[in-house]
Amino acid sequence: MSALESGLCRYVLLTYAHSGDSLRRVLDEISGDEAPFGLFGAAGGYALAARRAMHEFHTGPDTWKHIAVGQRQWARLNPRAILRDRPLTLEDYEAAPFLVEPFRLPDNCLVNDGGRACILTSLERARDLKQPPVTIMGLGQHNPSADLYQPGHLTGPTGAQAAFRQALGMAGITRSDIDACQIYDCFTYTVEITLQDYGFFEPGQGAQWFAGGTIEPGGAMPVNTSGGQLAEAYHMGLTPLTEAVMQLMGRCGARQLGPETATKKPEIILCSDNGGVLQTHACCILRRWTP
Amino acid sequence: MTVPGKPSPRLDADAAPFWEACRSHRLQVQRCTACGQVRWPPAFLCPRCHGRDADWVTCSGKGRVYSFVVYHKAFHPAFEGDVPYVVAIVALDEGPCLVSNIVGCDPSRVHCEMPVQVTWEDRPNRITVPLFRPIDG
Amino acid sequence: MGLKDKYAIVGVGYTPQGKVPARTTLSFHLEACANAIADAGLKPHDVDGLIVYRHFPGPTGERDLTPYLLAQHLGIAPTYAYQDAN
Numbered sequence: 418m419s420a421l422e423s424g425l426c427r428y429v430l431l432t433y434a435h436s437g438d439s440l441r442r443v444l445d446e447i448s449g450d451e452a453p454f455g456l457f458g459a460a461g462g463y464a465l466a467a468r469r470a471m472h473e474f475h476t477g478p479d480t481w482k483h484i485a486v487g488q489r490q491w492a493r494l495n496p497r498a499i500l501r502d503r504p505l506t507l508e509d510y511e512a513a514p515f516l517v518e519p520f521r522l523p524d525n526c527l528v529n530d531g532g533r534a535c536i537l538t539s540l541e542r543a544r545d546l547k548q549p550p551v552t553i554m555g556l557g558q559h560n561p562s563a564d565l566y567q568p569g570h571l572t573g574p575t576g577a578q579a580a581f582r583q584a585l586g587m588a589g590i591t592r593s594d595i596d597a598c599q600i601y602d603c604f605t606y607t608v609e610i611t612l613q614d615y616g617f618f619e620p621g622q623g624a625q626w627f628a629g630g631t632i633e634p635g636g637a638m639p640v641n642t643s644g645g646q647l648a649e650a651y652h653m654g655l656t657p658l659t660e661a662v663m664q665l666m667g668r669c670g671a672r673q674l675g676p677e678t679a680t681k682k683p684e685i686i687l688c689s690d691n692g693g694v695l696q697t698h699a700c701c702i703l704r705r706w707t708p
Numbered sequence: 709m710t711v712p713g714k715p716s717p718r719l720d721a722d723a724a725p726f727w728e729a730c731r732s733h734r735l736q737v738q739r740c741t742a743c744g745q746v747r748w749p750p751a752f753l754c755p756r757c758h759g760r761d762a763d764w765v766t767c768s769g770k771g772r773v774y775s776f777v778v779y780h781k782a783f784h785p786a787f788e789g790d791v792p793y794v795v796a797i798v799a800l801d802e803g804p805c806l807v808s809n810i811v812g813c814d815p816s817r818v819h820c821e822m823p824v825q826v827t828w829e830d831r832p833n834r835i836t837v838p839l840f841r842p843i844d845g
Numbered sequence: 846m847g848l849k850d851k852y853a854i855v856g857v858g859y860t861p862q863g864k865v866p867a868r869t870t871l872s873f874h875l876e877a878c879a880n881a882i883a884d885a886g887l888k889p890h891d892v893d894g895l896i897v898y899r900h901f902p903g904p905t906g907e908r909d910l911t912p913y914l915l916a917q918h919l920g921i922a923p924t925y926a927y928q929d930a931n
Binding site: 418420421422425426427428429430431432433434435436497499529530531532533534535536537538539540542543546547548550551552553554555556587588589650652653654655658659662663703704706 | 848849850851852853854855856857858859860861862863864865868869870871873874876877878880881882884885886887891892893894895896897898907910915919923924925927
């Protein structure tokens, strides 16, 4: 954004890609000072956060199963989704094996080949281009940056709380103006803690909030409508961001928010991204531009 | 087939004194000379006051389980014989948290806030690692 | 505040995804970028900024995918190039 704002450039291309084989190897081997103790992969760090959250506000698989199942419902409507043909029920979730307990297999994101890119420009230029512009209403970032050794933020507030406050302030809206969310979902717990920090529910009330299909097609607050990283594909922050853009452009076919999926046609979508083990957080509020 | 050994800790200039003390079964962390903050991991600067001088204090070896996970899959061949094994964040009584293993206890018995005590495991290549076991009773 | 509604996202690029054999990470970057440029109705030389999401450290056996390497293969000379992590 600063590159555009400063006038350095006109069209900025943002890209992510990975070949799954090398991604899996790297994820499995991410192994700083914890490797002598067998803490490998991102799953270990996030599972440590999730376990402490179970202790502090009594979340757990009864919350996470609704996230895994809800996103899989969206994936069934998305021809690109890697798990499109692999439906998941609450019973399937409960019967799935543990990898790094408390996470079962469906709590983990996909590891895949592929890439994703998008282009940013000024609204002025965007008006003359092929696609309907989707503008950035608000941005926020907050980075607790603490390592696993100083674990105060693992159960919230993560950076999400302060980042969201900034983004809402810039956008000049409130949470109730948001029609759908595209949340970085490396693990199911990441979705829970992010939405909890954004204030969609009180700590520990996630199970009730997610139950009954809140985030699914037909639900009151659609979340990760491509299937997300749990069921569509992992492209870091570009999985949520590009899905928000495509939804606001109205180009999502069978999964399009609106009458097609018995949901509200979206004006405003909230996106998130986070890094490390909840050490960094960025959020972005997008809207369908109407002059 | 030879199973590769478990990964070694990073013995860089910041961390070497910690691992050196482990060889004689002492759990040492840095304490800022200026403000007294006890910190981990070891580093050049005190994150609280930016003091540059620190000494090493020996911990009691007692703490509690802040959080833990159970690995049901080995992501590294050296851990295949250990699954299911427990990785924990241990909050030392002195303040800092370490990542380590909980041993001497069935994984299903481990819980958050469980009191634990350091126990030492000597590994090849003159590496000794601090593990933790429940304090009985 | 200053940035509200000043900037827009105007194109998205997809690639095949899942298990896609015999493809490098570089090839996915290039395909996604080319598709995003076409989706926006732009020409490659219109692009003068390039931000490459951080790849995880050391993708074994692959090239270091810097923004400069990508720019070369896209045939562009950006005035702004950056590798971001988050």
